[in-house]
Amino acid sequence: MNRRIVSYKEIKSAEQCRYDGMSLGEVMLRLDPYDVPTARARLFRVSQGGGETNVACGLAYTFGLRSAVLTALVDDNIGLNIRNQLREAGVDTSKIVWFNTKNDGSVHSTDQKGSLANGLNFTFTGKGILPSDTTYYRAHSAVRELKPGDFNWDDLFGEEGVRVFNTGGIFTLISPSSSKLALEAVKEANKYGTFVSADLNYRAKVQPDKTIARSINQKIAPYLGFLVGNDSDLSDALGYDTRVSKGASFEEWLDAYKETVQKVSRDYPNLSLIGTQWRGAVNADLIHWGAVLYDAINKKFYVATLRRDTPIKDRTGGGDSFASGVLSALLLGKDLQTAVEWGAAHGILVQETPGDFTMVTLKDVEKEVKRAQAGGGVKADR
Numbered sequence: 001m002n003r004r005i006v007s008y009k010e011i012k013s014a015e016q017c018r019y020d021g022m023s024l025g026e027v028m029l030r031l032d033p034y035d036v037p038t039a040r041a042r043l044f045r046v047s048q049g050g051g052e053t054n055v056a057c058g059l060a061y062t063f064g065l066r067s068a069v070l071t072a073l074v075d076d077n078i079g080l081n082i083r084n085q086l087r088e089a090g091v092d093t094s095k096i097v098w099f100n101t102k103n104d105g106s107v108h109s110t111d112q113k114g115s116l117a118n119g120l121n122f123t124f125t126g127k128g129i130l131p132s133d134t135t136y137y138r139a140h141s142a143v144r145e146l147k148p149g150d151f152n153w154d155d156l157f158g159e160e161g162v163r164v165f166n167t168g169g170i171f172t173l174i175s176p177s178s179s180k181l182a183l184e185a186v187k188e189a190n191k192y193g194t195f196v197s198a199d200l201n202y203r204a205k206v207q208p209d210k211t212i213a214r215s216i217n218q219k220i221a222p223y224l225g226f227l228v229g230n231d232s233d234l235s236d237a238l239g240y241d242t243r244v245s246k247g248a249s250f251e252e253w254l255d256a257y258k259e260t261v262q263k264v265s266r267d268y269p270n271l272s273l274i275g276t277q278w279r280g281a282v283n284a285d286l287i288h289w290g291a292v293l294y295d296a297i298n299k300k301f302y303v304a305t306l307r308r309d310t311p312i313k314d315r316t317g318g319g320d321s322f323a324s325g326v327l328s329a330l331l332l333g334k335d336l337q338t339a340v341e342w343g344a345a346h347g348i349l350v351q352e353t354p355g356d357f358t359m360v361t362l363k364d365v366e367k368e369v370k371r372a373q374a375g376g377g378v379k380a381d382r
Contacts, residue, residue: 006195006225007272007297008330017161019092020065020331021324024185025052025171026143027071028119028136029082032314032354038122038135048085049356050119051170051201054317057357058324058346060090062365065331068092070151070185072142074099074110078118079142089357097150099142108145116142125314125354126284132315136205138174147177148184157192164327165189168199168228169237172216173207179216186223195330199323200229202237214239226273227264228323231257233276240264250278250290250306257292258301265296272297275340277322277347279315286311287351291322291344295336302336304344305372312351321358322347325365341369 027050033041059067073079103111110116119141126132172182231242244256280288291304325346329339345368353359
């Protein structure tokens with residue numbers, strides 16, 4: 001099949017497009033039981049998040065870029081809460097598909113009994129040797145009902161213009177129609193000259209059958225410019241095994257990962273960038289953190305400064321923030337070494353605050369890059 005896949009070198013200028021970034025995916029209301037396991041919790045912190053939409057939040061809030069989300073919500077108070085949080089992050093919510101609760105028989109309609117609902121998750125962040133744990137309620141969520149034809153790609157990619165389009169492995173696996181919509185989206189994005197990124201982000205709780213996950217991702221991967229996936233994602237979601245032992249050091253892991261990435265690059269010559277973050281968990285509160293980015297056009301690897309023995313508060317969203325850090329650097333005209341450093345810094349910083357997505361600024365990211373490169377500690381900012 002002849003197809004033209006946009007590379008990272010061909011990202012459109014800001015002047016050509018209304019949006020710097022647009023993310024297609026699931027967004028949920030997250031209930032965080034603080035330091036108590038969910039089963040014993042009586043108080044919860046409320047936030048929002050989703051594998052794909054977290055990227056849009058990072059682009060907008062941290063990096064000051066124009067981003068939007070393509071998702072679906074039920075038009076009730078939970079949906080409005082999620083929308084309001086996205087707005088607070090600076091994300092354009094005007095493209096959300098809303099399911100009314102009038103049960104009027106229209107395409108996007110449901111009842112007030114909760115037959116269709118907004119997705120929820122309960123995420124306990126863990127402590128020490130007690131691991132993090134997330135319980136999902138997404139089986140009847142509105143976003144599962146999205147299907148091809150629900151978005152006007154001619155308007156979005158053609159008339160308005162999008163520089164970078166992002167989706168991911170969580171959305172593509174939550175329902176048969178979502179995978180078809182994702183495939184439609186990446187094809188249309190390339191048709192209009194939009195750079196396409198996707199994070200494999202495999203979750204067994206979303207799709208336990210890896211053969212299904214692989215069959216879907218193998219259809220989508222040929223339309224990507226940037227593939228995000230660690231060694232386990234590349235195996236579970238795409239079928240590439242990395243020969244590395246459990247508990248391997250970052251250096252051992254990197255050597256093995258490089259071999260895998262080069263195989264992926266040969267099989268998918270459309271990919272101009274492949275990368276991921278690396279987390280070596282000592283326990284729930286302490287990790288080693290690294291990142292790598294492969295330039296498939298010039299066959300060159302870029303490695304971020306490695307952070308060892310770094311305390312964290314909430315591990316959720318590190319990969320999403322890595323992706324948004326890399327994409328933001330590309331959108332702002334930075335080189336690939338800066339891109340992987342921004343990705344790593346943004347990825348570790350999001351884990352220092354509660355919730356799925358970032359609470360830091362670009363200034364914080366740049367300071368963290370310098371701090372890590374200098375091997376320094378942390379001092380009070382007074």
